[in-house]
Amino acid sequence: METFILAFSKPVWEIVAPSILDTLYMTATATLITAVFGLICGLLLVVTDKDGLRPCRAFNAFFGGITNAVLSLPSMIVIILTLPISKLIIGITYGPKACIIALSVTCIPMFARLIETSLLEVSKGKIEAVKAMGAKDMDIILKVMVPEALPSLIRNFSVTIIALISVTAIAGSFGAGGLGDIAVRYGYQRFRSDILIAAVSTLLVLVEFIQITGAVWSKRILKKRHLI
Amino acid sequence: MSVPFIEFKNVIKTFRQQDKEFPVLKGIDLSIEEGDIFGIIGFSGAGKSTLIRCVNRLEKIDGGSIRVGNYDIENLSPPELNLYKQKIGIIFQQFNLLDSRTVFKNVSFPLEIVNKSKKEIKERVLELLELVDIVDKKDFYPGQLSGGQKQRVGIARALVNNPFVLLSDEATSALDPVSSLAVLDLLKNINKKLGLTIVLITHELDVVKYACNNVAILEEGKIVEKGKVRDIFLNPKSKTANLFININENFLRNDWADKGEGI
Numbered sequence: 220m221e222t223f224i225l226a227f228s229k230p231v232w233e234i235v236a237p238s239i240l241d242t243l244y245m246t247a248t249a250t251l252i253t254a255v256f257g258l259i260c261g262l263l264l265v266v267t268d269k270d271g272l273r274p275c276r277a278f279n280a281f282f283g284g285i286t287n288a289v290l291s292l293p294s295m296i297v298i299i300l301t302l303p304i305s306k307l308i309i310g311i312t313y314g315p316k317a318c319i320i321a322l323s324v325t326c327i328p329m330f331a332r333l334i335e336t337s338l339l340e341v342s343k344g345k346i347e348a349v350k351a352m353g354a355k356d357m358d359i360i361l362k363v364m365v366p367e368a369l370p371s372l373i374r375n376f377s378v379t380i381i382a383l384i385s386v387t388a389i390a391g392s393f394g395a396g397g398l399g400d401i402a403v404r405y406g407y408q409r410f411r412s413d414i415l416i417a418a419v420s421t422l423l424v425l426v427e428f429i430q431i432t433g434a435v436w437s438k439r440i441l442k443k444r445h446l447i
Numbered sequence: 448m449s450v451p452f453i454e455f456k457n458v459i460k461t462f463r464q465q466d467k468e469f470p471v472l473k474g475i476d477l478s479i480e481e482g483d484i485f486g487i488i489g490f491s492g493a494g495k496s497t498l499i500r501c502v503n504r505l506e507k508i509d510g511g512s513i514r515v516g517n518y519d520i521e522n523l524s525p526p527e528l529n530l531y532k533q534k535i536g537i538i539f540q541q542f543n544l545l546d547s548r549t550v551f552k553n554v555s556f557p558l559e560i561v562n563k564s565k566k567e568i569k570e571r572v573l574e575l576l577e578l579v580d581i582v583d584k585k586d587f588y589p590g591q592l593s594g595g596q597k598q599r600v601g602i603a604r605a606l607v608n609n610p611f612v613l614l615s616d617e618a619t620s621a622l623d624p625v626s627s628l629a630v631l632d633l634l635k636n637i638n639k640k641l642g643l644t645i646v647l648i649t650h651e652l653d654v655v656k657y658a659c660n661n662v663a664i665l666e667e668g669k670i671v672e673k674g675k676v677r678d679i680f681l682n683p684k685s686k687t688a689n690l691f692i693n694i695n696e697n698f699l700r701n702d703w704a705d706k707g708e709g710i
């Protein structure tokens with residue numbers, strides 16, 4: 220109980236607070252990158268699917284294979300594997316900036332697959348209906364598939380951000396900084412339970428916030444469309 | 448005799464799955480006059496939807512030819528094909544409205560994708576919503592509409608681009624009898640008002656009797672009988688036509704008989 224109270228004392232937060240910013244910075248940047256590339260990859264998977272707008276078996280199998288491969292690697296391995304890329308692009312292999320590439324690479328395949336499932340939920344009938352009107356593929360993607368799947372896309376997006384946050388915690392132990400780093404260095408290695416509790420509860424709040432925001436937003440759209 | 452507006456000549460469509468072939472349309476010959484309401488009736492799996500999907504080129508045919516107006520639809524360049532598709536309206540059993548768009552936005556979709564101006568779109572969409580009598584619901588989402596209302600929006604959407612043919616794939620099959628009748632009346636009205644050719648696919652005899660002038664009976668990928676609705680159903684020759692008529696007549700009678708016998 221004492222440690223619990225201590226966890227919310229000023230000296231503890233003087234250590235924890237800066238790492239919150241690090242975590243937010245990493246998560247936000249990696250989210251942006253993951254959103255863009257994940258969306259592109261997800262669309263590529265859906266469009267080239269055998270029932271997609273532009274079926275392309277070879278590409279779909281190849282690209283899907285890569286996606287699965289990265290998806291199945293433990294994030295720790297992805298972090299190690301991408302360190303050389305970070306060095307190449309940013310010039311350093313430690314700190315929040317360096318790990319953004321690792322974070323993105325870990326989560327892009329996951330987001331791509333989630334987007335794929337969301338978009339495949341759009342009924343074939345709707346897509347055929349607009350195809351029959353002579354709609355171009357771009358219109359079908361941007362005006363039909365994405366808007367129709369939006370509530371589900373938003374939910375899956377929040378799941379992805381949460382996964383990103385959890386990977387930042389792992390990346391922390393590779394010198395990325397952030398809440399995970401603090402939790403491990405102080406809480407685990409130096410037995411500072413107060414700091415551990417502070418760091419973990421902050422992570423929890425962050426994750427809950429993202430989860431609830433996603434759920435509420437998605438629900439609001441469904442309500443607006445009178446689908447629930 | 449005038450040149451028919453839609454002409455199928457020996458149309459063949461075969462689906463392939465793995466190494467197996469499934470012939471679905473086995474040489475369809477059919478002529479549909481301009482301004483007609485033409486019914487195609489058949490049991491489930493006869494190939495009705497496939498036939499209609501060949502007309503709006505969601506499927507490519509494997510043999511024969513289909514001509515619609517001046518379009519020989521198997522020999523169109525991609526831009527011509529797009530133009531052609533814009534000239535074919537279609538309504539579906541499941542409506543296929545976009546849940547993310549309001550009634551207005553659903554009807555405006557076909558115009559949006561051909562880059563019509565906002566003003567033009569608004570005028571035209573309102574005109575259509577008026578025609579199908581659903582202006583008051585223009586800001587509703589499909590989720591707020593009944594089946595009959597959804598189908599009326601579907602009809603408005605199908606007509607907004609001034610098509611020269613309206614295809615209907617079981618458009619009333621998901622509706623209750625009253626809404627079905629209202630939708631059929633609307634189609635008849637549109638046919639009369641605009642002189643629009645309508646091809647109506649159905650597995651309900653009543654729909655054909657009520658709405659169509661001419662009919663073709665499709666049985667396992669072949670047209671087994673065609674002609675004026677009256678002639679066909681007063682003097683049915685094919686197995687399927689007889690079956691349709693018998694089922695239709697016996698439904699009620701058997702139902703009462705069953706109850707009478709206390710089964």
Ligand SMILES: Nc1ncnc2c1ncn2[C@@H]1O[C@H](COP(=O)(O)OP(=O)(O)OP(=O)(O)O)[C@@H](O)[C@H]1O
Nearest residue numbers: 462469471489490491492493494495496497498650
């Ligand atoms: N894409 C496809 N691949 C393989 N077979 C198909 C495909 N589409 C349709 N078929 C087959 O073609 C046959 C005719 O199907 P179609 O949907 O045209 O029938 P229908 O007359 O419209 O039936 P219903 O009244 O049930 O709608 C069916 O046996 C069906 O299994």
Ligand SMILES: [Mg+2]
Nearest residue numbers: 495496497616
């Ligand atoms: Mg069908």
